[in-house]
Amino acid sequence: xxxxxxPRGIAADSGAEIGRxxxxxxxxxxxxxxxxxxxxPADLIVREGRLESVTWLEAGDGGAADDAGVIVAPGFIxxxxxxxxxxxxxxxxxxxxxAAAAHGxxxxxxxxxxxxxPIDHAAMVVAARAAAAATGSPVRLLTFGAVTAGRAGEQLxxxxxxxxxxxxxxxxxxxxxxxxxxxxxxxxxxxxxxxPLVDHPEDLALTIGAEAxxxxxxxxxxxxxxPAAAETNAVxxxxxxxxxxxxxxxxxxxxxxxxxxxxxxxxxxxxxxxxLPVTCDITPHHLAxxxxxxxxxxxxxxxxxxxxxxxxxxxxxxxxxxxxxxSALLVNxxxxxxxxxxxxxxxxxxxxxxxxxxxxAPHAEVDKDVEFGLAKPGIAGxxxxxxxxxxAVDAGLLPLARAIEAxxxxxxxxxxxxxxxxxxxxxxxxxxxxxxxGAPADLVVFDRGARWTVEPANLxxxxxxHPLAGRSLPGVVLLTVAxxxxxxxxxxx
Amino acid sequence: xxxxxADAAPADGSAAVEAPGPAWPHRHLLxxxxxxxxxxxxxxxxxxxxxxxxxxxxxxxxxxxxxxxxNLFYEASTRTRVSFEVAAKYLSADVVSVAVSGxxxxxxxxxxxTMRTLEALGAKVLVMRHxxxxxxxxxxxxxxxxxxxxxxxRHAHPTQALLDLYTLLRHAPGGSLxxxxxxxxxxxxxxxxxxxxxxxxxxxxxxxWVCGPATLLRGFEAWAAAGVGGERRFTVTSDIDAALxxxxxxxxxxxxxxxxAAGLLPSLHEYAARFGLTGERLATATKGCLVMHPxxxxxxxxxxxxxxxxxxxxxxxxxxxxxxxxxxxxxxxxSAAGLGGGAS
Numbered sequence: 001x002x003x004x005x006x007p008r009g010i011a012a013d014s015g016a017e018i019g020r021x022x023x024x025x026x027x028x029x030x031x032x033x034x035x036x037x038x039x040x041p042a043d044l045i046v047r048e049g050r051l052e053s054v055t056w057l058e059a060g061d062g063g064a065a066d067d068a069g070v071i072v073a074p075g076f077i078x079x080x081x082x083x084x085x086x087x088x089x090x091x092x093x094x095x096x097x098x099a100a101a102a103h104g105x106x107x108x109x110x111x112x113x114x115x116x117x118p119i120d121h122a123a124m125v126v127a128a129r130a131a132a133a134a135t136g137s138p139v140r141l142l143t144f145g146a147v148t149a150g151r152a153g154e155q156l157x158x159x160x161x162x163x164x165x166x167x168x169x170x171x172x173x174x175x176x177x178x179x180x181x182x183x184x185x186x187x188x189x190x191x192x193x194x195x196p197l198v199d200h201p202e203d204l205a206l207t208i209g210a211e212a213x214x215x216x217x218x219x220x221x222x223x224x225x226x227p228a229a230a231e232t233n234a235v236x237x238x239x240x241x242x243x244x245x246x247x248x249x250x251x252x253x254x255x256x257x258x259x260x261x262x263x264x265x266x267x268x269x270x271x272x273x274x275x276l277p278v279t280c281d282i283t284p285h286h287l288a289x290x291x292x293x294x295x296x297x298x299x300x301x302x303x304x305x306x307x308x309x310x311x312x313x314x315x316x317x318x319x320x321x322x323x324x325x326x327s328a329l330l331v332n333x334x335x336x337x338x339x340x341x342x343x344x345x346x347x348x349x350x351x352x353x354x355x356x357x358x359x360x361a362p363h364a365e366v367d368k369d370v371e372f373g374l375a376k377p378g379i380a381g382x383x384x385x386x387x388x389x390x391x392a393v394d395a396g397l398l399p400l401a402r403a404i405e406a407x408x409x410x411x412x413x414x415x416x417x418x419x420x421x422x423x424x425x426x427x428x429x430x431x432x433x434x435x436x437x438g439a440p441a442d443l444v445v446f447d448r449g450a451r452w453t454v455e456p457a458n459l460x461x462x463x464x465x466h467p468l469a470g471r472s473l474p475g476v477v478l479l480t481v482a483x484x485x486x487x488x489x490x491x492x493x
Numbered sequence: 494x495x496x497x498x499a500d501a502a503p504a505d506g507s508a509a510v511e512a513p514g515p516a517w518p519h520r521h522l523l524x525x526x527x528x529x530x531x532x533x534x535x536x537x538x539x540x541x542x543x544x545x546x547x548x549x550x551x552x553x554x555x556x557x558x559x560x561x562x563x564n565l566f567y568e569a570s571t572r573t574r575v576s577f578e579v580a581a582k583y584l585s586a587d588v589v590s591v592a593v594s595g596x597x598x599x600x601x602x603x604x605x606x607t608m609r610t611l612e613a614l615g616a617k618v619l620v621m622r623h624x625x626x627x628x629x630x631x632x633x634x635x636x637x638x639x640x641x642x643x644x645x646x647r648h649a650h651p652t653q654a655l656l657d658l659y660t661l662l663r664h665a666p667g668g669s670l671x672x673x674x675x676x677x678x679x680x681x682x683x684x685x686x687x688x689x690x691x692x693x694x695x696x697x698x699x700x701x702w703v704c705g706p707a708t709l710l711r712g713f714e715a716w717a718a719a720g721v722g723g724e725r726r727f728t729v730t731s732d733i734d735a736a737l738x739x740x741x742x743x744x745x746x747x748x749x750x751x752x753x754a755a756g757l758l759p760s761l762h763e764y765a766a767r768f769g770l771t772g773e774r775l776a777t778a779t780k781g782c783l784v785m786h787p788x789x790x791x792x793x794x795x796x797x798x799x800x801x802x803x804x805x806x807x808x809x810x811x812x813x814x815x816x817x818x819x820x821x822x823x824x825x826x827x828s829a830a831g832l833g834g835g836a837s
Binding site for chain 1: 516603604607623625626627628631632633634645646647648649685711712713715716719720721722723724
């Protein structure tokens with residue numbers, strides 16, 4: 001039985017109301033503005049939802065001396081979330097998903113189309129938009145359209161019609177576009193429409209019955225191995241086809257989502273160096289958690305890596321502190337080795353990874369509280385993304401500004417690509433991150449020094465179970481403002 | 494210490510096992526990985542004591558009188574289920590066996606719901622067999638009594654490993670396996686027996702080798718290099734001659750026909766030719782090399798019929814050993830869970 005704290009309830013306690021126009025007077029907070037490439041202490045004033053002024057301060061001016069306290073940043077954009085409505089409202093609804101997003105600091109959520117039925121025709125896009133509007137949440141819902149009709153992988157969905165209805169790209173996420181010829185055609189066609197094709201790279205022939213990253217943990221726990229090659233192969237295929245497609249479809253753009261292996265990130269690095277129009281994202285859980293968590297380890301990825309760059313042995317380290325086989329950890333792609341997690345971090349820092357995406361994938365209790373290998377894969381991580389990134393920041397491994405960039409301007413660039421048309425469209429949707437004077441404010445305020453405990457009572461997602469349950473995370477989101485309106489406000493302490 | 498197992502010699506003439514005390518802290522037995530060597534010895538000592546009940550030298554124990562022991566089997570099994578039933582009866586438990594065909598999901602009731610139903614029907618000790626690795630950990634998280642894993646997927650079969658160790662030690666010179674070469678031969682990848690034995694045999698100080706076709710050793714080279722528990726090394730090879738040379742004991746594993754459909758093996762014939770345990774191959778092993786098999790055997794495939802039947806074969810003795818080992822395990826976990834009369 002969960003004590004569900006609704007944002008409305010909380011807001012009522014603090015005398016505020018979700019959706020109301022925001023007035024804000026922040027002085028001396030640490031402002032991170034990736035669009036301007038600047039961070040430092042600043043005063044910031046919002047009047048009736050519009051950003052009235054930003055005044056950068058010198059450190060001596062009474063502003064914050066460093067970035068350890070209250071941080072202000074543009075609202076986050078999540079490129080990859082599953083809101084489960086329609087079809088599986090027991091797992092999540094658009095309302096609960098947007099509330100969870102706001103709690104996580106996100107002001108824009110890009111929903112994947114693998115609902116039931118899938119978003120593979122225009123009416124579904126319109127319905128999703130109407131459902132989002134009906135929630136009263138100011139968090140923006142953008143939707144991807146399916147690549148193939150019914151996500152069946154057989155023929156193209158009506159991509160042009162979906163584009164006219166306002167989708168931001170195409171994806172069969174949950175599954176790859178397995179057929180190479182169809183994938184090639186989808187790339188060319190979506191390129192013609194000025195929209196990215198988002199692939200979930202998985203060679204399904206290598207993952208039949210797979211349960212856990214192919215490594216020591218899978219061997220010891222007797223779980224069927226999920227090889228890195230399943231992802232690396234698929235990424236290599238996608239990039240090879242992209243290189244051919246761009247010759248006659250110069251607008252083609254490929255975005256690879258939730259990359260998790262050193263090999264696939266290397267392939268993207270090389271493709272980018274060769275000038276191919278490819279982008280990618282990684283999730284917070286692939287960056288911060290590893291497969292040894294399945295055996296009961298609870299140390300973060302960087303603590304699981306030896307100085308020589310090899311994974312440490314959690315048995316030797318006596319690092320197994322929790323019960324094994326927690327199905328909350330079952331996710332696609334699987335949690336990988338500490339070496340892969342470090343590769344994700346490196347890719348984020350060097351820009352190979354353009355964005356952090358949560359792959360927020362909530363499931364109902366009936367699908368999750370079952371035997372490990374029979375559970376549905378997915379982590380409902382939209383509320384814990386910031387916290388896991390801040391763990392990496394606090395460990396001295398990730399600059400705060402880069403983390404914020406990967407949550408704001410990074411995903412915005414992925415969506416807009418090189419297309420002025422798409423950028424305009426995105427701007428009209430209000431998702432262009434930035435702190436434009438006179439425009440409706442889109443921002444998140446969080447206390448980096450404060451910590452909170454991940455537990456059902458503190459989460460707004462309906463998703464059952466969380467791999468971080470019981471753990472404390474840094475970074476309490478105090479306020480989320482989307483389009484000048486209140487999306488989340490922390491209850492008064 | 495075996496001294497803790499002395500009978501309390503109750504007035505009604507039946508035997509009762511003294512509560513083992515803090516030496517056995519485990520309310521569940523889910524794998525052998527969490528057992529210290531003294532705890533393993535406690536199981537073996539308890540089983541030696543229990544074997545006197547089985548052989549008729551002592552009266553039936555009342556240790557689990559009135560305690561509901563439920564065997565919940567999601568996979569077909571004869572020997573393990575019957576062995577647990579017999580063991581529970583020797584301890585005077587109330588035994589129920591439930592066979593569920595297909596997965597819990599196909600059945601439409603979740604594993605946890607099934608567990609709660611059985612708990613409501615009086616199950617205090619749940620013995621479970623499941624095709625999914627880790628399933629008993631889910632049940633143990635919620636079950637109020639004791640859970641004994643009777644085999645989960647590829648992961649673990651702790652009572653089998655303990656009875657294998659018990660059987661081996663009965664025949665090992667000096668009653669120790671320290672430095673003795675023990676070979677696990679066959680489909681190691683899919684074997685819960687192999688995994689659980691790796692923990693116990695390396696804990697016993699044996700020089701453990703695992704041998705099989707490369708496709709069925711996936712991941713084990715890395716585990717061998719890391720060591721069991723991050724410290725106890727073993728050897729992995731596909732060279733059966735190297736594995737059997739000077740071996741003190743060989744444990745052949747069952748090979749299943751599904752492995753060919755999965756592309757892991759060309760044919761049973763080829764497997765038998767290259768990895769079958771034959772008398773000829775055993776010629777380079779030590780003279781008294783012990784032969785084991787967890788059963789059921791495919792004679793002529795992973796083990797030649799004459800090898801299985803030879804005097805040094807412990808296959809039948811393994812089955813016999815299963816009962817006292819399971820009696821020991823049931824009484825120990827029940828005691829840790831505060832069930833049964835114990836010595837009172």
